[in-house]
Amino acid sequence: MKIRVLVRLKPGILDVQGAAVKRALVGLGFPDVADLRVGKMIEVDVDAPSEAQARSRADEMCRKLLANPVLEDYTIE
Amino acid sequence: MVNAGEEERPDLMRFGVVVFPGTWSDCDFHYVISEVLRQPVKYVWHRDRNLDDLDCVILPGGFSYGDYLRAGAVAGRSPVVEALGGFIDRGGHVLGSCNGFQILCEAGLLPGALMRNECLQYRCQSTHLVVDNVDTPFTRGMRPGQILGMPISHGEGKYYCDVATLAQLKRNNRVVFRYATADGQVTRAANPNGSLENIAGIVSEAGTVLGLMPHPERAAERTMGGTDGLLIFQSLLGSLVEDGSFLKR
Numbered sequence: 505m506k507i508r509v510l511v512r513l514k515p516g517i518l519d520v521q522g523a524a525v526k527r528a529l530v531g532l533g534f535p536d537v538a539d540l541r542v543g544k545m546i547e548v549d550v551d552a553p554s555e556a557q558a559r560s561r562a563d564e565m566c567r568k569l570l571a572n573p574v575l576e577d578y579t580i581e
Numbered sequence: 582m583v584n585a586g587e588e589e590r591p592d593l594m595r596f597g598v599v600v601f602p603g604t605w606s607d608c609d610f611h612y613v614i615s616e617v618l619r620q621p622v623k624y625v626w627h628r629d630r631n632l633d634d635l636d637c638v639i640l641p642g643g644f645s646y647g648d649y650l651r652a653g654a655v656a657g658r659s660p661v662v663e664a665l666g667g668f669i670d671r672g673g674h675v676l677g678s679c680n681g682f683q684i685l686c687e688a689g690l691l692p693g694a695l696m697r698n699e700c701l702q703y704r705c706q707s708t709h710l711v712v713d714n715v716d717t718p719f720t721r722g723m724r725p726g727q728i729l730g731m732p733i734s735h736g737e738g739k740y741y742c743d744v745a746t747l748a749q750l751k752r753n754n755r756v757v758f759r760y761a762t763a764d765g766q767v768t769r770a771a772n773p774n775g776s777l778e779n780i781a782g783i784v785s786e787a788g789t790v791l792g793l794m795p796h797p798e799r800a801a802e803r804t805m806g807g808t809d810g811l812l813i814f815q816s817l818l819g820s821l822v823e824d825g826s827f828l829k830r
Binding site for chain 2: 517518520521524568569570572574575
């Protein structure tokens with residue numbers, strides 16, 4: 505079962521990568537970009553009998569490795 | 582066997598230098614400990630869990646496991662790092678430099694995290710550090726406010742923690758080194774990576790775990806441009822044999 509995990513910087517934490525990409529977009533003719541933040545999308549194919557179990561395994565993975573709780577929030581799709 | 586002209590020194594502390602796939606400062610640390618400090622040292626492979634015959638474990642700089650996902654993330658969950666908790670509880674000392682600091686934070690052995698440099702550039706340069714706390718095993722040979730010259734070499738060294746953690750660090754005097762100007766002013770211009778309050782190094786609550794972004798092993802011989810990095814080791818060795826009576830220079 506394919507699970508998508510979105511990992512992003514917590515609100516309020518300065519995202520220097522996002523700021524650089526935003527500057528680039530503004531330079532390319534997108535002055536309407538008000539804000540931009542870069543995160544990670546991680547696709548995990550989990551062997552699990554049900555979606556609920558796959559999601560629960562993905563949640564464990566996030567807590568153990570995929571996200572750093574100091575900096576990042578995660579959501580499981 | 583001691584070569585002519587070299588003084589023999591007693592074995593004060595047994596060091597282990599951890600090697601992950603992708604570590605790059607392991608040989609430099611090993612060289613400084615064995616050839617400059619003349620202390621017993623061995624390499625410890627990342628899969629080893631047995632640290633019983635060591636007094637101090639070094640986590641050197643580099644790109645452990647390629648630093649994929651986040652710097653130090655995978656190494657922070659490796660067998661050797663999982664064994665560090667017990668090692669520290671038994672009174673062992675741990676020094677993590679650069680990637681080693683990132684690993685200690687990822688493992689939860691030190692609070693906070695190290696993020697992408699604010700300037701977005703990889704910074705490889707000399708820095709000045711001001712010593713904030715001399716009451717740790719790693720700094721007791723230093724003077725309060727002493728300025729040390731040490732190089733940095735990293736892309737993700739911006740120290741970050743939340744407000745409550747920062748307050749706790751400051752209250753317990755756990756910020757050990759801060760980036761400063763050559764005359765010891767802690768300014769924004771002297772901050773190479775955007776670290777919170779110019780933090781370059783912190784210790785654990787008990788003071789036995791030090792994490793710092795600069796490289797003490799690259800400032801350990803005059804021919805390399807300075808020896809201030811040695812003060813960390815000399816503090817460590819002095820504190821172990823003459824606890825409380827270490828002569829301050």
